[in-house]
Amino acid sequence: KAKEHGRARYEIFATSMYTHALDRLKVENELRRAIERQELVVYYQPIVALTSGALQGFEALVRWQHPIRGLLSPSEFIPIAEETGLITGIDRWVLLQACQQLKRWQQQFSSLPPLVMSVNLSARQFSQPSLIEQIDQILQITSVRGNSLKIEVTETAIIKKPELAKIALQQLRDRQICVCLDDFGTGYSSLSYLHQFPVDTLKIDRSFISSMDRESGNYEIVRAIINLGLNLAIDVIAEGIETPSQKLLLTELGCQSGQGYLFSRPMEPTVAANLIAHQQYWVA
Ligand code: C2E
Ligand code: MG
Ligand code: MG
Numbered sequence: 705k706a707k708e709h710g711r712a713r714y715e716i717f718a719t720s721m722y723t724h725a726l727d728r729l730k731v732e733n734e735l736r737r738a739i740e741r742q743e744l745v746v747y748y749q750p751i752v753a754l755t756s757g758a759l760q761g762f763e764a765l766v767r768w769q770h771p772i773r774g775l776l777s778p779s780e781f782i783p784i785a786e787e788t789g790l791i792t793g794i795d796r797w798v799l800l801q802a803c804q805q806l807k808r809w810q811q812q813f814s815s816l817p818p819l820v821m822s823v824n825l826s827a828r829q830f831s832q833p834s835l836i837e838q839i840d841q842i843l844q845i846t847s848v849r850g851n852s853l854k855i856e857v858t859e860t861a862i863i864k865k866p867e868l869a870k871i872a873l874q875q876l877r878d879r880q881i882c883v884c885l886d887d888f889g890t891g892y893s894s895l896s897y898l899h900q901f902p903v904d905t906l907k908i909d910r911s912f913i914s915s916m917d918r919e920s921g922n923y924e925i926v927r928a929i930i931n932l933g934l935n936l937a938i939d940v941i942a943e944g945i946e947t948p949s950q951k952l953l954l955t956e957l958g959c960q961s962g963q964g965y966l967f968s969r970p971m972e973p974t975v976a977a978n979l980i981a982h983q984q985y986w987v988a
């Protein structure tokens with residue numbers, strides 16, 4: 705009886721493993737073709753100066769317009785892309801799209817203060833020796849200036865290969881490209897590494913922001929990160945601001961910039977262009 709039971713469980717397990725592996729293989733193959741078929745799209749989420757409410761720039765966030773499954777969020781394909789190495793091609797493509805888009809907006813809205821475009825790079829892409837050549841090439845093709853571009857990497861990307869990271873960070877700095885440590889506070893490196901690596905911005909992870917108005921522990925973490933930034937002269941962005949009370953607390957603590965559904969969700973380029981055109985300010 706117990707044996708039967710065991711076998712039944714084994715079969716269920718085996719079946720789900722099989723489906724899973726098959727799914728992944730399918731996704732991998734589809735993803736390989738997604739770029740050629742132009743199924744990937746880039747959405748843009750505003751980054752806002754918290755005190756003035758002015759638009760500072762956007763973060764480019766990739767989506768997959770899947771022919772059958774609809775619009776897929778990065779969590780549904782980025783992990784597979786990272787495991788298979790497809791991520792490097794995706795990251796490069798997103799960087800090119802985002803720079804082309806930024807250039808169009810800068811030309812279209814030339815009288816407005818210049819916008820900054822933030823682009824995510826995976827750890828794998830960040831430690832590619834050819835990274836800087838790729839970036840140089842894209843800046844050249846699009847005539848985007850280095851100081852309008854911000855690269856977002858996680859602490860993990862830096863800590864994994866610290867020597868390579870140091871070189872990459874210096875090369876970016878030479879070109880006046882800003883570097884933002886994304887999801888800050890969730891990795892292991894945080895404090896001891898900060899002064900060794902030249903970064904311009906810390907982006908406080910959404911997990912701390914989302915409960916900072918309810919949980920004193922997270923409030924204190926947010927406060928500590930903002931003070932750290934102020935003391936080291938590093939800008940701080942809060943990610944995932946959803947409520948006016950979170951925004952108020954962050955402003956009181958001296959956080960310069962924010963991003964979140966309170967201001968806007970990531971949106972299609974045409975919608976983002978409207979927002980730039982109307983010189984949207986977020987006051988409240
Ligand atoms: P991330 O870089 O930390 O991006 C911020 C994520 O938080 C985005 O999710 C954004 O839509 C979401 N978000 C922003 N404000 C709010 C809010 O107020 N509430 C909530 N619930 N969410 C908010 P998204 O677009 O699904 O992207 C998820 C992650 O996928 C990104 O996290 C980034 O790690 C990765 N990713 C996205 N695009 C790329 C890319 O082009 N290359 C690489 N390597 N990774 C990317
Ligand atoms: Mg990011
Ligand atoms: Mg983040």
Ligand code: MG
Nearest residue numbers: 887909910943
């Ligand atoms: Mg995040």
